[in-house]
Amino acid sequence: MDEIKVLAPATVSNVVCGFDCLGFALETPFDEMTVRRISERAIRIVHHDGFGLPTDAEQNVAGVALQALINATELDHGFEVEITKHIKPGSGIGSSAASACGAVVAANHLIGERFTKLELVELAMAGEMLASGSRHADNLAPCIYGGFTLVRSTEPLDIVEIDFPPLYATVIHPQIEIKTSEARAMLPKDVPLREAVRNWSNLGSLVAALAKGDYGLIARSMVDTIVEPVRSSLIPKFDELKAASLAAGAIGGGISGSGPSVFMLSITHETAISVERAMHAVYSETGIPFNTYVSRIGHQGVRVA
């Protein structure tokens, strides 16, 4: 096999009380990536989208991730990557993670599956380092494993797959810019122990509720008094979005990653569509351009097209 096409899904990280560890995969949107073997020991990037992302492999998250894979093996050849991004860079739903994960999963297929999923996340982390400047795997893990994942530790990397019941996500991407570095800088350095306890009680409960398929408990556990109150100020009409979504039947939700996207979870596809309509109604008044997505939480990560 000299060429393979994969679909790399968007992902939602943090998931309210799971700051910096929890994430899940969507089914749509996804990036399309075709990776082919080339005889020279080099990486060539071709973009078929209008986002103006760098094609210099050292400046491109897919390129950096592939270089990490090449360095970890003794390959005598290189790769060409054609990327059609459908996940907008900067949207907060794992655009750079999709590029990095799609590239290494595709290349791994071409070299005979030498790496485990865990190792692929480790390789893709090189790409995320370029994008965010820090060692994070909370979008990479669900992008490769699918479903809900929890990153227990990044050094050493330890990823836990969390069982979950059918769930549908409605995502709104307000087209404003929030730099991950700025969203990180505004977080408190210290938090009251009391609030930390409240958060880990909710996260432990959320993990148990997902595994049990207890929707009521999932809803009660999706509470964040540490990160959301600070970061939601960056997202116009965040509180209205949330209130309207809950009124439309969503069981909970919050900021996707460091924003600006906001996600809400629903038990059925129909409710998720109602939530989308409610989000439209709120955001139409702002004058800010926006996109919305409705997707089941996907059990698959990067998949062969």
Place this chain on the structure above:
Amino acid sequence: MDEIKVLAPATVSNVVCGFDCLGFALETPFDEMTVRRISERAIRIVHHDGFGLPTDAEQNVAGVALQALINATELDHGFEVEITKHIKPGSGIGSSAASACGAVVAANHLIGERFTKLELVELAMAGEMLASGSRHADNLAPCIYGGFTLVRSTEPLDIVEIDFPPLYATVIHPQIEIKTSEARAMLPKDVPLREAVRNWSNLGSLVAALAKGDYGLIARSMVDTIVEPVRSSLIPKFDELKAASLAAGAIGGGISGSGPSVFMLSITHETAISVERAMHAVYSETGIPFNTYVSRIGHQGVRVA
């Protein structure tokens, strides 16, 4: 039915990374409590042990919990409680919780099961308030539900039962005094967000690992960099106890509640016995009197004898 005898088990709270929310029930030790209906609308406490606990109902955790139950109903009678405590007060394995829970569960049997488990924990919390001065349910919940429980919230009370695989606890109770209030006062008021994230990542992972029965992940998740480093200084030879227990095959453990007891978890009963021997070896050198217990983690909470 005018009289009932129940056994109220010891419990371990906090469970390393589950500070102030996680707990589990032991099978032994347990308190024996006989509760009988008396015609006057009063509470009488009789102790058959040598701990010198108060028999004035208003100063006794079982008495206060029973009073809460009487207040919540329209009972035209009272209760007499005979208590034989085997769980030493101040040992850090839920002695006061056992008294409070045993009393209300027994009384609830006598009045035709009017209260749910959740309501019984709520009633028993009145007793814990007397003992610890704060509204805590992390020993009460496992004492009534059995198994592993997580208290998501105390106001309103929300308790989550966590699935778990076979596990054996070895507990050592060094006979020194640690006041819960002092153990609480020494905790930091604020914690670095980075450490809080590490802790909730471990707790989320521990809950998932228990539900999956993944012993390796349980072991890796039992990490606490917030409370244990501070409180372990109150327990002579804590680090040696832990190291010797892990060397003997335990998969992890830490301080039980606010101490002084220390617990270690093992996959088999044989290993838990080896851990007990290792603890004996360490503690024999201290000159401090101590007890040890080996018990399966019990699926039952307070049970009829």
